[in-house]
Amino acid sequence: MLKSMQSSSSFATAGSESTADGAQASGLRAVVLTGFMGAGKTTLGRLLATDLGWEFRDLDAEIEQDSxxxxxxxxxxxxxxxxxxxxxxxxxxxxxxxxxxxxxxxGAVESAGVRDHLTACPGACVVYLAAPLEALVQRCLQQPGAAERPVLADRERLQARWTARVPYYEQAHLKVETAGARPEETLQTLRTLLEKQTVSASRPGTPHE
Known part of the structure; x- marks a missing residue:
């Protein structure tokens, strides 16, 4: 789905106005966070957007507002x-x-249409926020409204969803392990990975890792 995009995508670290400008100058237009429920996509997304001075959007929330x-x-x-x-x-x-x-x-990555959009979008960096399934379930159980998510009690169904989605998640440009890390620590890890990609992209003839 996405690994082939790395040779044409440039990434940037966060933390300053010059960084945000550098991100755009290198061709980065969007950072797209993916991962299973409980991965911290919304939490980290807000932190990263604040760091970059960019806009944060949640796809599900946008669909709800629109509909x-x-x-x-x-x-x-x-x-x-x-x-x-x-x-x-x-x-x-x-x-x-x-x-x-x-x-x-x-579950967005299970949609061929979603994958096509992500592959075709120039300057989009897709990041997989990864953690073991049990850790993700425990995070979800601690969130408000957990009782309204019966799927959390159906481990067989959760495992099936996890198994189906992980191969798609793994095709993201970057992967960040989030287990045992605070959101701020995960943000720092992502910033470091983005910075490395930018340095590589800025050197003519240097292939991406």
Whole structure:
């Protein structure tokens, strides 16, 4: 899905105005965060956007605002196919912008349309926030509204979802392990990885790792 994009994408570290300018100068237009539920996509996304001085968007939240329905309501009214169609359309709209940090829904990568948008978007860096399934479940159980997510009690179903999605997550440009790390620590790790990619991209003839 995405690994082939690395040779044409440039990345930048965060933390200053010059960094944000450097990110755009190197061709980076968007950082897209993916991963399973509980990975911290929204939390880290907000932190990274603040660091870069960019805009943060959550794909599911944008769909809800646009439709006037919750994700659960859309699934009930239109089925998964209806939701995925909305997801693909909204992602296409959002990726037309610049200076964007975007958090995807956990299942977005299962959609061929989503993967096509991510592959075709110039200057988009996709980051996989990774952690063991059990650690992700424990994070979710500690979040408000956990009782309203019956899937958390169905470990067989969770394992099936995890198994289906991980191969897609692994195709992201960058992978950040989040288990046992505070959001601020994860942010620093991501900044370091982005900086390394920028240095590599700035040297003519130097291949990406």
């Amino acid at each position: 006037g329905m919750t994700v659960a309501d859309i699934f009930r009214a239109e089925g998964e196919a209806g939701f995925r169609a909305r997801e693909v359309a909204m992602l296409g709209r959002l990726l037309q912008g610049e200076r964007l940090v975007l958090a995807l829904g956990g």
